Amino acid sequence: MSVVIVVGAQWGDEGKGKVVDLFTERADTVVRYGGGANAGHTLVIDGQKLVTHLVPSGVCHPGKACVLGDGMVIDPHTLLEEISECQARGLLTRGELLIGLGAHVILPYHKLIDGLREDHGAKRGKAIGTTRRGIGPAYEMKAARKGVRMRDLLRPERLRAQVASNLDDLAPVITHLGGQVPSKAEVDKWIDDALVAGEKLRPHTGDAGRHVAKVIGEGKHVLFEGAQGCLLDLDHGTYPYVTSSSTIAAGACQSAGIGPTMIDSVVGITKAYATRVGEGPFPTELHGEEGDRLRNAGGEFGATTGRPRRCGWLDLPALRMGVRLSGMQSLALTKLDVLAGLPEVSVCDAYKLDGKELDEPPTDPAEPIYVRIPGWEKLPSNARSIDDLPAPARSYVQTISQMAGVPFCLVSVGPDRSETIRLTDPFA
Ligand code: IMP
Numbered sequence: 001m002s003v004v005i006v007v008g009a010q011w012g013d014e015g016k017g018k019v020v021d022l023f024t025e026r027a028d029t030v031v032r033y034g035g036g037a038n039a040g041h042t043l044v045i046d047g048q049k050l051v052t053h054l055v056p057s058g059v060c061h062p063g064k065a066c067v068l069g070d071g072m073v074i075d076p077h078t079l080l081e082e083i084s085e086c087q088a089r090g091l092l093t094r095g096e097l098l099i100g101l102g103a104h105v106i107l108p109y110h111k112l113i114d115g116l117r118e119d120h121g122a123k124r125g126k127a128i129g130t131t132r133r134g135i136g137p138a139y140e141m142k143a144a145r146k147g148v149r150m151r152d153l154l155r156p157e158r159l160r161a162q163v164a165s166n167l168d169d170l171a172p173v174i175t176h177l178g179g180q181v182p183s184k185a186e187v188d189k190w191i192d193d194a195l196v197a198g199e200k201l202r203p204h205t206g207d208a209g210r211h212v213a214k215v216i217g218e219g220k221h222v223l224f225e226g227a228q229g230c231l232l233d234l235d236h237g238t239y240p241y242v243t244s245s246s247t248i249a250a251g252a253c254q255s256a257g258i259g260p261t262m263i264d265s266v267v268g269i270t271k272a273y274a275t276r277v278g279e280g281p282f283p284t285e286l287h288g289e290e291g292d293r294l295r296n297a298g299g300e301f302g303a304t305t306g307r308p309r310r311c312g313w314l315d316l317p318a319l320r321m322g323v324r325l326s327g328m329q330s331l332a333l334t335k336l337d338v339l340a341g342l343p344e345v346s347v348c349d350a351y352k353l354d355g356k357e358l359d360e361p362p363t364d365p366a367e368p369i370y371v372r373i374p375g376w377e378k379l380p381s382n383a384r385s386i387d388d389l390p391a392p393a394r395s396y397v398q399t400i401s402q403m404a405g406v407p408f409c410l411v412s413v414g415p416d417r418s419e420t421i422r423l424t425d426p427f428a
Pocket of ligand 1: 012039129279
């Protein structure tokens with residue numbers, strides 16, 4: 001196996017950062033596909049935190065190539081800040097980063113529209129709860145064939161014309177949403193800043209698709225790092241409470257510009273419980289003290305926006321849907337330690353609607369059916385095998401795997417690299 005996709009099985013924030021970091025030990029190249037700075041990976045290395053939004057989590061391994069695929073929407077200023085932060089730590093100093101010239105660019109007006117829409121929606125009870133990073137508006141312009149791409153940051157005349165045309169289209173929208181149409185001076189500054197950023201990024205840009213296909217052809221190990229999670233997928237997630245990109249495994253091929261026959265394996269990441277940020281259905285959500293306990297124990301606050309995440313029990317029908325959508329062949333279970341100390345742990349095994357039991361979530365509201373499993377005390381942080389876990393935690397892990405129909409390749413029992421039970425190697 002040399003080409004592996006890692007994808008979030010829930011609503012994002014499954015702890016992909018740590019898992020990708022571990023799998024990167026075996027990879028030569030890590031490719032981020034889809035989304036933009038809406039994602040946030042918190043990596044803990046030797047007790048030190050590094051948060052990345054655009055650069056793949058694989059960055060923590062010096063010398064491994066990091067690719068940003070053409071399907072991404074990139075804020076050039078955020079990317080430059082991240083590159084500097086990485087370089088200050090001795091990472092990305094050897095030209096390891098390749099940014100697809102076809103990736104779309106997020107400019108300040110995308111963020112302006114995103115924020116105005118959210119505020120406007122909130123007043124009418126219709127907000128999506130986006131990260132306000134301009135993701136939706138950038139993908140809209142892309143679909144309308146009016147977007148700005150990375151290659152346009154290297155062509156001043158084209159960039160000026162494209163931005164002027166975008167703002168012509170958007171001015172009435174900004175006014176309708178109660179915003180202030182930016183002045184010419186402001187727009188000129190945005191363009192100048194973008195051109196400066198483009199020049200700084202120029203040495204890192206190139207044909208990402210051909211590069212990825214080439215290294216796969218050479219038999220190198222390539223890891224595709226998904227952002228967000230399957231249930232936020234634009235086509236198959238909990239629409240309209242989704243992001244604007246393809247978050248499922250198929251999105252990796254789409255974004256990178258390679259065919260599905262090049263993929264060897266798909267690993268899904270699931271937390272031992274469920275979280276979601278923003279609006280949208282979350283039938284297993286826990287409110288009050290129970291939700292607060294999970295949030296505080298798991299540090300469930302957004303890495304990108306700092307928003308408290310909504311917390312609840314693991315939703316197996318949703319997990320099964322993720323397994324189906326992405327064709328997951330194995331799962332990595334994260335944050336099992338967070339559930340320690342609870343007298344009992346619940347997991348939703350099915351939904352009940354009109355007297356029928358459903359094994360995947362229906363579109364209409366339905367009643368979750370729970371299986372209850374006895375709780376466990378603190379997990380040994382030096383657990384290296386499933387047999388090192390207390391019996392109830394072991395039973396929880398086995399029950400999830402059985403009910404999801406997929407084996408675990410890894411179980412994480414703490415935030416540090418070392419606090420991991422490795423079961424199988426996805427690259428083996
Ligand atoms: P957007 O991607 O900023 O447009 O936000 C759309 C929805 O996706 C909102 O509910 C966000 O909270 C959610 N979302 C986007 N990125 C992430 C992520 O990386 N983790 C969790 N939720 C996300």
